[in-house]
Amino acid sequence: xxxxxxxxxxxxxxxxxxxxxxxxxxxxxxxxxxxxxxxxxxxxxxxxxxxxxxxxxxxxxxxxxxxxxxxxxxxxxxxxxxxxxxxxxxxxxxxxxxxxxxxxxxxxxxxxxxxxxxxxxxxxxxxxxxxxxxxxxxxxxxxxxxxxxxxxxxxxxxxxxxxxxxxxxxxxxxxxxxxxxxxxxxxxxxxxxxxxxxxxxxxxxxxxxxxxxxxxxxxxxxxxxxxxxxxxxxxxxxxxxxxxxxxxxxxxxxxxxxx
Numbered sequence: 382x383x384x385x386x387x388x389x390x391x392x393x394x395x396x397x398x399x400x401x402x403x404x405x406x407x408x409x410x411x412x413x414x415x416x417x418x419x420x421x422x423x424x425x426x427x428x429x430x431x432x433x434x435x436x437x438x439x440x441x442x443x444x445x446x447x448x449x450x451x452x453x454x455x456x457x458x459x460x461x462x463x464x465x466x467x468x469x470x471x472x473x474x475x476x477x478x479x480x481x482x483x484x485x486x487x488x489x490x491x492x493x494x495x496x497x498x499x500x501x502x503x504x505x506x507x508x509x510x511x512x513x514x515x516x517x518x519x520x521x522x523x524x525x526x527x528x529x530x531x532x533x534x535x536x537x538x539x540x541x542x543x544x545x546x547x548x549x550x551x552x553x554x555x556x557x558x559x560x561x562x563x564x565x566x567x568x569x570x571x572x573x574x575x576x577x578x579x580x581x582x583x584x585x586x587x588x589x590x591x592x593x594x595x596x597x598x599x600x601x602x603x604x605x606x607x608x609x610x611x612x613x614x615x616x617x618x619x620x621x622x623x624x625x626x627x628x629x630x631x632x633x634x635x636x637x638x639x640x
Contacts, residue, residue: 413633418513421504422628424496429609431493436602438486441479442467446599450590459596498567505559518552518559525549554608562605569598 414422444466445458452458454471465475467483508514530550547555571577572585572594588594616624627633 411633412631413627414631415511415513416631417504417507419628419631421500424500425504428493428496428500429605431489432497433602433606435486435490435493438467438482439490440599441465442481442483443471444473445471446596447592448589448596449592452592452595494567494570497563501559501563514556517547518556520549520552525553558605558608562601562608566598566601566605569594569601573598 440462441464444462444464445452445454446460447456448459461473464473465477465479466473467479467481469478508518526549568584569588572588573591578585578591585591585594588597623633
């Protein structure tokens with residue numbers, strides 16, 4: 382299938398070809414993303430959107446969070462969201478309840494979660510076998526600097542070279558999402574399942590109990606949502622049509638004036 386994100390060795394020559402310099406609309410099409418990377422990206426994006434919508438509905442059914450093993454309406458919560466609940470038995474301070482959509486939302490939430498898990502396992506297995514992580518995501522030694530991090534946090538418009546290769550800050554962010562945040566959100570999600578607790582009680586105890594797992598699940602999910610928002614913002618800043626087109630077709634187009 383080939384590795385993802387390989388920079389074109391002949392790009393510099395094409396950029397300075399005098400015969401092409403007179404044509405500002407000339408474009409170069411370069412291989413960018415492997416098929417499996419594109420497929421798993423869009424499947425994960427769709428599943429993540431479903432998880433977000435259904436997760437909000439599940440949260441509304443009980444917008445109170447606790448720490449420890451147990452938590453119920455008779456206990457003082459660690460914190461709670463100032464929103465009405467979809468269940469009349471949950472005290473929120475509001476005199477009305479929202480429509481209860483908890484049934485279908487939980488079903489879709491679990492289905493979407495397993496879709497993300499299976500897609501993620503396929504992506505990681507391929508990435509290990511094909512050298513994708515080592516070649517494209519692991520930062521090169523000495524490539525990470527505070528200046529690069531500061532520029533990224535200021536939402537600096539990416540340079541032309543970043544159309545074919547991730548910058549060091551992106552590499553670190555993607556590795557954290559793939560190998561830390563997603564496994565953690567799956568772990569905390571499973572820790573709320575009675576079946577998982579029965580099979581691996583130590584995995585739940587390590588998190589501090591089922592209610593602690595629910596609270597941690599919320600925080601990790603919030604970080605993932607923040608990452609997704611920044612990711613979309615950077616795609617728009619870098620050139621929405623070009624970046625999204627590359628993730629659909631697998632090829633990045635570059636003009637002679639603006640890559």
